[in-house]
Amino acid sequence: MVKWNRAALTVLLAAALTSSAAAQDSLRANPLVHWGKWGTAGISLAFHLIAISAHNRSDRTLSQLTLNCFETPASCSVGPDGSYVDPQSEAMFQSVLHDNRRARAYLLGGEVALLGTVVLFVADLTRHKAHPPNKPFNPEISPGPNGTTHLGFRFSF
Numbered sequence: 145m146v147k148w149n150r151a152a153l154t155v156l157l158a159a160a161l162t163s164s165a166a167a168q169d170s171l172r173a174n175p176l177v178h179w180g181k182w183g184t185a186g187i188s189l190a191f192h193l194i195a196i197s198a199h200n201r202s203d204r205t206l207s208q209l210t211l212n213c214f215e216t217p218a219s220c221s222v223g224p225d226g227s228y229v230d231p232q233s234e235a236m237f238q239s240v241l242h243d244n245r246r247a248r249a250y251l252l253g254g255e256v257a258l259l260g261t262v263v264l265f266v267a268d269l270t271r272h273k274a275h276p277p278n279k280p281f282n283p284e285i286s287p288g289p290n291g292t293t294h295l296g297f298r299f300s301f
């Protein structure tokens with residue numbers, strides 16, 4: 145399952161990085177970009193919060209397992225296959241591994257959503273005019289006679 149997630153992420157990143165200018169123009173014209181950036185930001189935040197929760201649960205379980213090992217060292221004996229002999233200790237260790245995998249997956253999802261948010265914010269910023277008017281002060285540059293350049297200012301009131 146982890147290999148599938150890496151492959152899917154690779155495909156998504158490749159698609160995002162190789163988008164054409166036409167696709168970017170359609171993003172700029174789409175009103176969903178303007179509001180969708182907030183949705184992806186919310187999804188990113190939610191995934192990161194879930195990842196933090198899973199990580200904290202994993203830390204608490206590992207601390208409990210460590211405490212059990214100090215209190216009763218026999219419960220942390222390891223068998224020939226590398227697993228704990230005590231079923232309760234093994235269950236706690238498997239819970240730690242499971243929560244770490246969940247945290248990693250949600251963190252990766254949150255980062256992908258954050259990348260999408262950045263792309264949508266940039267697309268939304270570039271959909272406006274390239275050079276908005278600088279009011280009330282507009283500098284002007286114009287060609288003058290004999291290859292000279294005129295610099296001027298226009299004040300709007």
